[in-house]
Amino acid sequence: MNNTSKLNHISLLAFAFVAIVVVVNLFTTNNYGRSNSQVVNAITETNPLMNYHQLRNIADGKTNDFVLVDLRSEEDFLNGHLPSAINIPFASLLEKQSIKTLNRLKDQTPVLYGAKESDAQNARLLLLAKGLDKNIMVLGGNYESALRYAVKDFQPAFSSFSEEKARFDYPRLMGVPQAGPKEDNQPAGIIPAVKTETLSAQGGC
Secondary structure (H helix, E strand, O other): OOHHHHHHHHHHHHHHHHHHHHHHHHHHOOOOOOOHHHHHHHHHOOOOEEOHHHHHHHHOOOOOOEEEEEOOOHHHHHHOOOOOOEEOOHHHOOOHHHHHHHHOOOOOEEEEEOOOHHHHHHHHHHHHHHOOOOOOEEEOOOHHHHHHHHHHOOOHHHOOOOOOOOOOOHHHHOOOOOOOOOOOOOOOOOOOOOOOOOOOOOOOO
């Protein structure tokens, strides 16, 4: 198994774990603001990824529409973070104070990032299930790649950088029924008409 396959497998397991946590909490508490199907719709109907060109604009102070949220530990955050970022460690993401902080952003869009892109994707899933605004975004890649390609030395070729990760089947993992294939309503025994076209050769010997 190569490294990419291992990373995809680990990311899939991490997402499955978060999905299970969401499902369990949905049935054991009333603290979540969206049903499974609503979470799946919120996940799939928008593209949550922020690219490095947008990040560069934030770093240069050209926009105040976004707030970078660092999901790493407080120790890692203090050792270095992206410009103007705030720190909400993943482990305390669903605590009341963290939710209050995110809700106070109002007109600004939270952009999540961490040591791995999958951490930010999983955090977005939890926050959507909690009922927060579905416009929450995720920074492509991770802290190290963003620092290298967008902040220290902006490289346009890496503007849309994103980590290799498994493409999750969200409806299946969240237990949401999916529409089956369309049935063929044509009566049995009827051979469908086939459009034919006669081609004539032009020119001669």
